[in-house]
Amino acid sequence: MPVQTSSKNRVFLEQQNRRESNARSYPRRFPLAMQTAEGIFVTDADGKQYYDCLAGAGTLALGHNHPVVIEAIQKMIDEKRPLHTLDITSEIKEEFISEVFASLPESFAKRAKIQFCGPTGGDAIEAAIKLVKTATGKRSILSFQGGYHGATHGTMALSGNLSPKENVQGLMPDVHFLPYPYEYRCPFGAGGEETHRLSSAYIENVLDDPESGILPPAGMIFEAVQGEGGSVPARAEWIREMRRITKERGIPLIIDEVQTGIGRTGKMFAFEHAGIIPDVIVLSKAIGGSLPLSVVVYDRDLDQWAPGAHIGTFRGNQMAMAAGTATLKYMKENGILSHVEKVGAKLMQHLQDIQRHIPEIGDVRGRGLMIGAEIVSPLQKQSAAGTPPADPELAAKIQRKCFEKGLIVETGGRHGSVIRFLPPLIVTEEQIDDITAIFKEAVYETVK
Numbered sequence: 256m257p258v259q260t261s262s263k264n265r266v267f268l269e270q271q272n273r274r275e276s277n278a279r280s281y282p283r284r285f286p287l288a289m290q291t292a293e294g295i296f297v298t299d300a301d302g303k304q305y306y307d308c309l310a311g312a313g314t315l316a317l318g319h320n321h322p323v324v325i326e327a328i329q330k331m332i333d334e335k336r337p338l339h340t341l342d343i344t345s346e347i348k349e350e351f352i353s354e355v356f357a358s359l360p361e362s363f364a365k366r367a368k369i370q371f372c373g374p375t376g377g378d379a380i381e382a383a384i385k386l387v388k389t390a391t392g393k394r395s396i397l398s399f400q401g402g403y404h405g406a407t408h409g410t411m412a413l414s415g416n417l418s419p420k421e422n423v424q425g426l427m428p429d430v431h432f433l434p435y436p437y438e439y440r441c442p443f444g445a446g447g448e449e450t451h452r453l454s455s456a457y458i459e460n461v462l463d464d465p466e467s468g469i470l471p472p473a474g475m476i477f478e479a480v481q482g483e484g485g486s487v488p489a490r491a492e493w494i495r496e497m498r499r500i501t502k503e504r505g506i507p508l509i510i511d512e513v514q515t516g517i518g519r520t521g522k523m524f525a526f527e528h529a530g531i532i533p534d535v536i537v538l539s540k541a542i543g544g545s546l547p548l549s550v551v552v553y554d555r556d557l558d559q560w561a562p563g564a565h566i567g568t569f570r571g572n573q574m575a576m577a578a579g580t581a582t583l584k585y586m587k588e589n590g591i592l593s594h595v596e597k598v599g600a601k602l603m604q605h606l607q608d609i610q611r612h613i614p615e616i617g618d619v620r621g622r623g624l625m626i627g628a629e630i631v632s633p634l635q636k637q638s639a640a641g642t643p644p645a646d647p648e649l650a651a652k653i654q655r656k657c658f659e660k661g662l663i664v665e666t667g668g669r670h671g672s673v674i675r676f677l678p679p680l681i682v683t684e685e686q687i688d689d690i691t692a693i694f695k696e697a698v699y700e701t702v703k
Contacts, residue, residue, distance in 0.1 A: 263288065267288035284651075285309075287300070287303075287305075293319050293320050294318040294320075294321075295310075295679050295682050295686055297663070306662045306678075306690050307678070308665075308676050314543075315545050315679050316517050318680075318682075321585075323582070323585045327578050327581035328546075336573060336577075342566075348573065350576075351577070352369055354584065358523050358524075359552070360527065360532060366555050367552050367555070368553055368555050369552050370565060373567035373569055374569050374575075375405070376405055376511075376514075376537065376540060377405025377407040378405075379538070379549035380513075383474075383535050384509075385564065390473075390558075390559040395430075395471065396474055396475075397458075397469075397474070397475040398414075398415075398477070399432060399433050399476075399481075400432050400434055400435050401435045402415050402481060402511075403415070403484055406419065408425075408427065416483070431472070434453075435481065435484070436451035437450070437485075437487050440638065440669065445640060451490045451493035458500060462506075473507070474534075475507070476510075477489070478511045478512075479494055479526050479528065479529070480621065480625055482513075485629065485669060486620060487620065488620060491528050492529075494526065495530070498529070498531040501534075507534040508535070510526045511537050512536045517582070518591055519595070520622040520623035521592060522623075523586075524536065536552050537549070537551055538550050541582065544578025544581055544582040545582075547569070548575035595624050599621075599625075602678075602687050606619045606676075606691065606694075609691070615632070616629070617631035617642060624680060624682070625676075627674065628676075629668060631645060631672070647671045651671070653701045657697040660693045664694070
């Protein structure tokens, strides 16, 4: 049953229902009309306040309306700076590029080129795929089960989720899915550390098998922590193996940092946990300081495409570049990365403490402030790896109960059974305590 909403919210929601596409998704789980927002809090049209642990699906690194972001936007307006420049450069754009390159590992930055894309991560993924296909002259792409890379025709083909694909014909061909090292639901039925070793061995064998059915690939793409796939982190050892395997075979490695990038996992970029250097990274969401922006950063040897090979009218969003620069500078000057590690560890500990008393929480995992709690049916038949089946209905009930109590959390993962926590990176320890207290109440009231 949907959550009952009071008068002002109901008016806006009913109007939205009449006029917006049936493809809308978040309002079905969070039936509110946002009125004001600051930091980690949003307030609806009826004055109820919520902890926002969705944060624009990870877009709001510094939370809603952070002063440094507002100041950067206001300064542009006051100085009558151009808001839109296509791909013509400007002082603001050059400062943004310098800040992005300064955020990268030095060995990557000194060889880096950047491509500005349309304002969504999906468009940047499209650009990355075109880039490696152009540079290599090959067409096959290696992707991973459980991965999510966008909702465009091409990026849907790269993503593991089947339901969006069912009614869309003719997706991008020559995409081959490989087993991601999801330890709780090991694709090999083993679990634990053995998962990443089996995955690596399988992938290397596929690439060296002359009858694997897969032509030499143009690239490999994955998330170092699967986001929509259920906050599933890959071990550093596995990421290093993927880099070795691709490097030895001349396969460009693309890391999708759309959700993990800009400090979400406790490093500026999630691939840094493994100490590798990819060939391509894709950035969106938080890179624009809460405003629409996406870029592809890649090794200069791949820069083989012709002028106009990837374009987009709104690739010159100057306001997002200014906000993104301000966000990156603030994070570096205020130790946000170490803060994410600290509060992320606290959030993980709280959730694991709850898990010890609630068998319906099968797994708690993640990295930094990208954490998921997988909801299961503990009394039902277990898999070969010894894990009980997912319980999406219970996960949805817990999500609704959290919402009733003033906490916005998203679900994801297999069958939508994972409660995902993506708070702004500036969340305090005290707020983590409050968030997990609400979650604990919601779980106990739903399960018991």
